[in-house]
Amino acid sequence: ELLDRIVLDENEVVINAKTVQLSKEDKSRQLGTEDDEMNLRRRKGAETTNVQCIGTGYLVDEALPCRGRVLLIDVFPRISSKKNDRKFLTLYHDNTKGPITAMASVNGYLCLAVSSKI
Secondary structure, rough: OOOOOOOOOOOOEEEEEEEEEEEEOOOOOOOOOHHHHHHHOOOOOOOOEEEEEEEEEEEEOOOOOOOOEEEHHHHOOOOOOOOOEEEEEEEEEEOOOOEEEEEEEOOOEEEEEEEOOO
16 A cells, blocks of 8 residues: 655665654754753753654766765654555755765754765
8 A cells, every 4th residue: 555655856766764863842042052961961861753764876977976865854644534544744854965875863963974974
């Protein structure tokens, strides 16, 4: 049974797909400030949500530099008569300068490895 679909671009393939736990609190503060340790302690007790993270890459040609895309997807029940009917909601998407080779959630933040850089 097809629940919903995510449309990829031409020559785009999924390299990584993972459920990650992200913090729901305001992320306007940047690390590297005086109160880093306090922010990390506060974040450990912060409200979190699980989202699906999808990392892609484009397979074009060996001579061309590869690019990629990251998608954050939320899955929720669709209002219908079917028991297991689900809908995808794209929360975030962004193009990257390389393929997404790895991903993880760290203290409520999303950490991505883009090509060979973290």
